[in-house]
Amino acid sequence: MRRPNFFSAVVLAAATALAVSTLAARAEIGTPATPQQIRAWTTEVLPDGTGLPAGRGSVAEGEVLYETRCQPCHEAPIAPALFGGVGSLARIPTKSVNSYYPDAPVVFDYIRRAMPPTKPGSLTASQVYTLCAYVFAQDAIVPESAVMSETSLPKVVMPNRNGFMLAPNPQSSAPLPSASPSTGPAPLPRGNRP
Amino acid sequence: VDRAAFLKAATAAHVAAAAKPAAKIAPGPPAVPPSMRTPGAPIPPYGKPSIFEASVVRAPRDATMVAVTPLGAQQSAITPSGLFFTRNHAGVARIDPAAHRLLVHGLVKTPLVFTMADLMRLPSVTRTHFIECSGNGEPLWQGGALASVSLSHGLASCAVWTGVPLRVVLEAVGAQRHAAWILAEGADGAGYDRSFPLAKALDDALLVYGQNGEMLRPEQGFPLRLLLPGWEGNTNVKWLRRLELGAKPFGEREELHYAELLPGGMSREDDSVMQTKSIVTDPSVGDRLGAHGDYEVRGFAWSGSGAIARVEVTLDGGTTWSDASLEGPVLPKAFTRFTRPLRFDGAPLIVGSRATDETGVMQPTRKALLATRGVFSQWHYNAIAYWAIAASGAVTNAPA
Numbered sequence: 226m227r228r229p230n231f232f233s234a235v236v237l238a239a240a241t242a243l244a245v246s247t248l249a250a251r252a253e254i255g256t257p258a259t260p261q262q263i264r265a266w267t268t269e270v271l272p273d274g275t276g277l278p279a280g281r282g283s284v285a286e287g288e289v290l291y292e293t294r295c296q297p298c299h300e301a302p303i304a305p306a307l308f309g310g311v312g313s314l315a316r317i318p319t320k321s322v323n324s325y326y327p328d329a330p331v332v333f334d335y336i337r338r339a340m341p342p343t344k345p346g347s348l349t350a351s352q353v354y355t356l357c358a359y360v361f362a363q364d365a366i367v368p369e370s371a372v373m374s375e376t377s378l379p380k381v382v383m384p385n386r387n388g389f390m391l392a393p394n395p396q397s398s399a400p401l402p403s404a405s406p407s408t409g410p411a412p413l414p415r416g417n418r419p
Numbered sequence: 420v421d422r423a424a425f426l427k428a429a430t431a432a433h434v435a436a437a438a439k440p441a442a443k444i445a446p447g448p449p450a451v452p453p454s455m456r457t458p459g460a461p462i463p464p465y466g467k468p469s470i471f472e473a474s475v476v477r478a479p480r481d482a483t484m485v486a487v488t489p490l491g492a493q494q495s496a497i498t499p500s501g502l503f504f505t506r507n508h509a510g511v512a513r514i515d516p517a518a519h520r521l522l523v524h525g526l527v528k529t530p531l532v533f534t535m536a537d538l539m540r541l542p543s544v545t546r547t548h549f550i551e552c553s554g555n556g557e558p559l560w561q562g563g564a565l566a567s568v569s570l571s572h573g574l575a576s577c578a579v580w581t582g583v584p585l586r587v588v589l590e591a592v593g594a595q596r597h598a599a600w601i602l603a604e605g606a607d608g609a610g611y612d613r614s615f616p617l618a619k620a621l622d623d624a625l626l627v628y629g630q631n632g633e634m635l636r637p638e639q640g641f642p643l644r645l646l647l648p649g650w651e652g653n654t655n656v657k658w659l660r661r662l663e664l665g666a667k668p669f670g671e672r673e674e675l676h677y678a679e680l681l682p683g684g685m686s687r688e689d690d691s692v693m694q695t696k697s698i699v700t701d702p703s704v705g706d707r708l709g710a711h712g713d714y715e716v717r718g719f720a721w722s723g724s725g726a727i728a729r730v731e732v733t734l735d736g737g738t739t740w741s742d743a744s745l746e747g748p749v750l751p752k753a754f755t756r757f758t759r760p761l762r763f764d765g766a767p768l769i770v771g772s773r774a775t776d777e778t779g780v781m782q783p784t785r786k787a788l789l790a791t792r793g794v795f796s797q798w799h800y801n802a803i804a805y806w807a808i809a810a811s812g813a814v815t816n817a818p819a
Binding site: 255256257262266271315316317320326327334335388393397398399 | 508509522523524529530531532533537538540541588591592602604608609610611612660661663668669670671672675678680682683684685686687688689690691692694780783787788790791792795799801
């Protein structure tokens with residue numbers, strides 16, 4: 226009895242796949258994107274630093290900008306903490322940029338993409354580098370003399386760099402894979418373009 | 420306080436209290452109401468709820484970022500579009516559909532730009548699915564008690580969605596062989612972006628433009644959103660403008676933010692399926708039962724892994740359970756409404772529900788959930804919840 230059912234299921238699946246691809250192909254819907262379009266639209270920075278624009282910024286410059294553009298919300302606290310809590314995740318966690326994020330380029334990406342909320346996208350690349358420098362310096366992740374740029378930022382070593390694992394789990398109370406940031410699994414594969 | 424002790428104390432208080440006189444019956448409305456003596460109002464071009472339903476609104480926790488669905492007032496498995504919960508990261512974007520484009524690129528053979536008109540020419544489907552924010556019930560991890568079922572469970576809603584299977588669009592661009600993840604980006608002020616596995620895209624993901632029979636509401640991503648059925652709300656990117664195929668997770672801020680911090684300090688990424696959950700919405704905290712007699716327990720159950728197979732209801736705080744009736748059609752990754760008769764004679768009750776989905780996963784007790792997840796998890800709280808009905812009929816939170 227199994228064979229006919231299995232066979233018809235395969236035929237049905239194949240027929241469905243064929244029908245869908247025929248429709249999509251026949252429709253010829255959509256316009257080919259030009260390389261210029263793709264470049265202009267692709268703004269994300271990847272964890273390995275791919276996509277970082279040219280620019281540079283110091284801790285001292287970042288402090289001035291932080292106080293005027295960031296502090297009003299981030300220390301209100303309307304918005305999440307940016308620093309502090311390093312080493313706290315295994316105990317009573319304080320999640321901050323410095324305690325939680327596994328790599329530095331994501332910080333650049335998010336500030337440039339979404340901050341400040343009143344005028345997203347308004348900061349120059351160098352301004353974003355100054356803010357990264359200032360934030361990292363608050364927990365001595367970089368020295369006070371640090372200058373962040375497209376070459377130095379990806380080299381910043383974040384405290385929680387081994388703190389993430391890919392682990393889908395559809396059962397919320399099922400036993401979890403055991404690991405800790407200190408014993409650590411292999412770091413996640415990061416970066417998407419050759 | 421455990422539930423058994425809680426119930427025992429409440430019962431003792433009930434027995435001690437003298438029997439109250441029955442409430443005086445109020446005079447009824449006139450035999451011929453005014454609505455029979457006057458012509459009715461003109462038909463509004465776009466109908467709105469009765470003015471007597473003015474209290475049934477989304478409760479904003481924040482003017483632009485979060486608003487919860489009034490689940491206690493929801494009459495069927497489908498959430499009205501105007502009451503669908505909303506979680507934004509930069510307010511509600513205003514987008515002209517004529518100017519909107521979707522770019523699909525990265526590890527593809529032919530990168531393509533689609534207009535809304537293009538997308539609406541492609542083969543379409545309609546599906547009923549819930550969306551739940553991974554932070555639904557977040558304060559409950561640390562034992563918080565909230566003032567309404569909206570606040571504790573209302574970051575979940577269910578709608579009928581219309582759109583294009585993402586698979587159709589991926590066939591048009593031709594995914595390269597080593598493509599395995601997709602970055603989805605919205606056209607809002609947060610440039611909100613999340614990546615997710617290609618396997619989900621090929622399974623049941625949709626590019627949605629319709630909601631409950633009309634175009635998407637702006638708060639739900641008009642004119643285009645991603646729908647990953649059963650997956651946490653923040654993966655269902657609204658105001659969708661770009662899909663980029665890559666070989667690995669893109670590691671963007673939002674997928675780190677919504678990773679699950681576990682006891683020991685590790686965080687779990689790609690923990691996106693919303694687990695089996697149910698809640699009694701009627702009665703629920705803040706309600707008050709009136710006269711003694713027959714009532715009906717009502718609620719919703721859902722699972723991101725498939726259809727709901729069973730919902731059980733307890734009236735004694737989890738000591739005994741009995742099957743609730745499931746209202747069909749019972750659809751996968753959708754709200755299923757359940758009911759069970761309730762007799763209230765003034766004896767205190769503790770009402771709760773627990774769901775089991777078709778994969779056999781049962782909603783956990785709070786104790787079981789916390790045993791593996793600790794109290795600092797933030798996301799995916801799905802423990803069984805209880806309401807206490809006092810002798811007076813007042814409904815309050817009961818210990819979980």
